[in-house]
Amino acid sequence: VELYFKKAVEEPELVDYFMRVYLSNKEIFNNGCEGMLCVSAFVTEIMIFFEEGVRKKELKNQDFFAAFGLFMGYIGGLAFLNRENILGKPLEEYIEPVSENIYNALKV
């Protein structure tokens, strides 16, 4: 969460590109770059992170995308709200509560 929010503040164009271009204009990636291929390294790391949490019996064993959606949608949404200047506080101040909420939602 910390890493993502810092990137969103330091390099907002990255998050803008991902949300406004990559996710919204998927047809231009149809020829050999379908799906989430361009972000597969990031997804892989989250997979390993979640899988190890389940293996250690710390996180609830569930469908990966049910958990990934909760994680990604939440932090992506906050980054988007920040870019729209809607948040009441700087994005960094949400790192702690957002992390805790995600953990509480995913734990056993």
Add this chain to the structure above:
Amino acid sequence: MRIFIMPLKYKIIWIDAVGCNGCSHSFFNYPEVSSFFESFELLYHPLLESDEFKIQNCDVLIVEGAIKPNFLRLGYDLNSLITELFFKAKKVIALGTCAVYGGIFGNGLMFEKESKGKFYKCRNKIINIPGCPAHPEWLAYVLNMIKKDKNIVLDEFNRPVEIFSYTSHMGCTRNEYFEWKIDAESFGTKEGCLFYFQGCQGPFTHSSCNKILWNEVSSKPRSGTPCFGCTEAMFPKENLFKTETFMGIPANIPLGVSKRAYLTLSGIAKSLTNERLTKKLIECEHEDKQKNN
């Protein structure tokens, strides 16, 4: 004048310890079984007619089934019987997963599941052929190598590498589906990989089931049933028809690859599409047309 000397047959004692005789039945299906008996003589086999059993010297002792204390067999305590025969035999074959690791019924000769077993110290004499049942060709290979006095290269579990350096994934006709991460939605279909949902243990099971086919025809995965990992020490696991997953990721991944590398490769493959493999292999258009007419 030419003198013909009949070659001496290799003498085998085959003991059924605690088991189901499945490895015996498997061996009876060996296509060359009749020519096998031209070179080998069974001094004792539990299912075949033979002279009355007695403890005696032999070239090969085959133990089928697990060992267990306080279990009577042929009028002897099983463990004592096998110990006596063990030292009278030139070579000992532990046949089947029960004899090798213990399987369902007890302990193996050399292993108790993954730990060292009763005969571990005498491992130089033992050749392990796991499987539930063991493939008849595997036993025939080992016996023929012994007969020809050839060196059988063994791995760290005393299994012949010629047979067990393969995984049952190697040679599987579903490998293209595995590469493209296309799942089989049910058993018995020609299409799809059985690894993701159906419990297939082929990518991490040492066996040549898809190289040396069963009845010279097929294998479990080829016919649409998952590999149960029956040649491995921890066989049988629970839920043989279901892939264990942690957050949707297989708990066991193919041998020799890191989790990160495997997930990276899988993620890329799953992101892309192989149109050909999304269709039925054999579309029955002809039959459908006939039905419609």
